[in-house]
Amino acid sequence: MARKTARPGRTLVVFFLGLAISYGLVALGGAWKPALGLDLQGGTRITLTATGNPTPENLKEAANIIDQRVNGSGVSEAEVTTQGNQYIVVEIPGESRRDLVETVKRQAQLRFRLVACSTRDASCGGAPATDPGAGVTTQPTPSASPSAKASQKPKSSGKNRAPFLLDGKKKAGSSASPSASPSDSASSTPSATPAPDGGDLVGDPLKWKDNPDAASVAAYNKFQCPTDGSAPIVEDDSSKPLITCDDQGIKYLLSAAMIEGTDLKSASAQIPSNQVNWVVSLAFNGTGTDEFTKISKALYGTQDQFAVVLDGQVLSAPTMNGLITNGQAQIEGNFTESTAQSLATSLKYGALPIAFDKNGTSVETVGPSLAGDQLSAGITAGIAGLILVMLYCLVYYRGLGLVVIASLLVAGATTYSMVLLLSKGAGFTLSLPGIAGLIVAVGITADSFIVFFERIRDEMRDGKSMRVAVEAGWVRARNTCLAADSISLLAAVVLYIFAAGVVKGFAFALGLSTVIDLAIFFWFTHPMVSLLARRPFFNKGHKLSGLDAENLGIDRITVGGRA
Known part of the structure; x- marks a missing residue:
């Protein structure tokens, strides 16, 4: 039955x-x-203009990365297309959101560098910082995984801004590329002699930060931060020292990069337990973990700082108050849910293979089709x-x-x-x-x-x-x-x-x-x-x-x- x-x-x-x-x-x-989708309610159209002469392969790769950023879940109906040899058009349904626009335009070049000098210091070359910044690493506890925490100000968003570069092995005059405005870069350094000290230490950031070459220090002293919180627009080279600023106008002389964005295994936005603020959690691969362990051992117990640099701008320069060896880090600061998600998404889906013209980017509101x-x-x-x-x-x-x-x-x-x-x-x-x-x-x-x-x-x-x-x-x-x-x-x-x-x-x-x-x-x-x-x-x-x-x-x- x-x-x-x-x-x-x-x-x-x-x-x-x-x-x-x-x-x-x-x-x-x-x-x-x-x-509703773009065809039913309209939305925002962002047109990005690539600089130089990118190959069709690089343009397509960049479009794929942007598509993953804005439409990673596959259900938000964002459309990303290429036009010609220089343009990427992104159409996002709904009201215009600043965080999505920033997510699209962000270059997402993440690097960890050591701080040799900053305007927080009274001197240069490893002197203790009088104000190391809001974000500092916390002492590991048995109940929680240790993590390096870096502070971010509200406006910390990459905008294709590359840093001011120096080559510690070259003349200062050939390293500092002046821009049209004195506030956008340092003026040419008058010295025409090779760096008398520190020049051969560029490849060893842990030693170079305590003894930066004179040419780099001279260029740093002449450099002025832009008044609008942006960074100078020059080529970013991870193998060279870097002069740049954060969005609060604090100036930094940084070592060559010790950790690259390619060493990042994952990135996610979350609220840690027993906390109320959003953070961006990072996990490094084996190479990144090894390098971060070196940084931790070198800076632990000192007031020396390392810098988290995104697209040539310092997000944070924390000190190391704990010995971190597991490759887990957190970027913390005045995040909202949307800004934390935006940054995590950009980092998770990688850096764009091409750069975009800042003045060639247009954002417009479109109606439903x-x-x-x-x-x-x-x-x-x-x-x-x-x-x-x-x-x-x-x-x-x-x-x-x-x-x-x-x-x-x-x-x-x-x-x-x-x-x-x-x-x-x-x-x-x-x-x-x-x-x-x-x-x-x-x-x-x-x-x-x-x-x-x-x-x-x-x-x-x-x-x-x-x-x-x-x-x-x-x-x-x-x-x-x-x-x-x-x-x-x-x-x-x-x-x-x-x-x-x-x-x-x-x-x-x-x-x-x-x-x-x-x-x-x-x-x-x-x-x-x-x-x-x-x-x-x-x-x-x-x-x-x-x-x-x-x-x-x-x-x-x-x-x-x-x-």
Whole structure:
């Protein structure tokens, strides 16, 4: 005998409790409208102009990195395209957000250097800092992994600003490249003789920081920080010392880089336990861990500083108050969630292989590509089609058609709550292809009902009562629907993995709707039909139930039934 459903009423209560919880989370998020894609609500278009003559391969690689940054999850519907040999166009749906614009433009060259001089110091060459900065490393504790913490000011965002460079082995005059404005770089150093000291130590930053060459110190003394918080625009060479500033106008003479961004294994934005401020956590690979261990051992117990430099600008210059050997670090400061996520995303997806012209970058607001009347017409057509499906089910299945209508309405409510939650939590944006994916899934949901109902009718034609036919038909219909939905889900997954742009949105919406269809089928439709089978209106074959003898093509309805 077919196994009967145990307590279908309890299953329905648990299902609706879960639906109520999902809408409770939506209420906590405070967003009752889904985020719309660029084609439905417009957004921001950013046009980047590459400097020099980049190869098509470098331009495409840069576009791929930017696409990962702004559309890493594949559901935010950002579009990144190349135009010609110099332009990358990024279109981001929604209101203009400064952090996303910065994420797109950021070069993401992260380097760790040692501080030889800074305007925080009274002298140069390893003198104790009178004010080492807000971010300092914390003493490791047994309960938490030790981490190096670096402070960041609110405006710490890379803007393709490269540092002022020095070569400790060359003449100061050939190393310092003056710019048009005295405030943008140092003037040429009058010395024409090689560095008398420290010049041969450039390759050993740990020794050079305590004995920087005279040419570098002279250029540092002549250098003036830009008044707008930016860094001089010259070529960044990690093998040479560096003169640059932070966004507060503090000047630094830094060693050659000890750790490169390529030594970064992961980057994430988070709020550490027992803290309330956002930080960017970094994890280095083996090479980066070894180098950071050297820095930690050399600076531990001193007031010497190291600098975290992003795109030629100092994010922070902390001291080392703990011996850090596990390659775990944290950049901390006045982060908000968006700025921390922006920085972590830029670092995680790597540095761009090309640079962009700061003056050639344009940001503009664009309107939706679909007119409002077209969108309204599409929605009206979708609603009309859904009503026709419901009317057909009512005419053909009569009383059982009410289950179809109820299931479709519950599926719609569940889908809407999931779209709202994903819009808030994962950046999902609903575009026209995404809407198409949701509408296609309605057909999948209707197919599940038809298969189930037809199985029930077949079992009743074999002489079983409705209560027995529901359970026997469920076993057969369940396997069929699982196979069909598995194929649809597999197609959505493959399309999501190998597609790009808005096609990913279609695949994501199709997969989401397919999963919701399974949930509705198992936890709403089946228990609902099981409850109705206990009602005389259905199990005795009323003419309006859709299960009467005439409609089934049999002589009479079996009430007692047999297995």
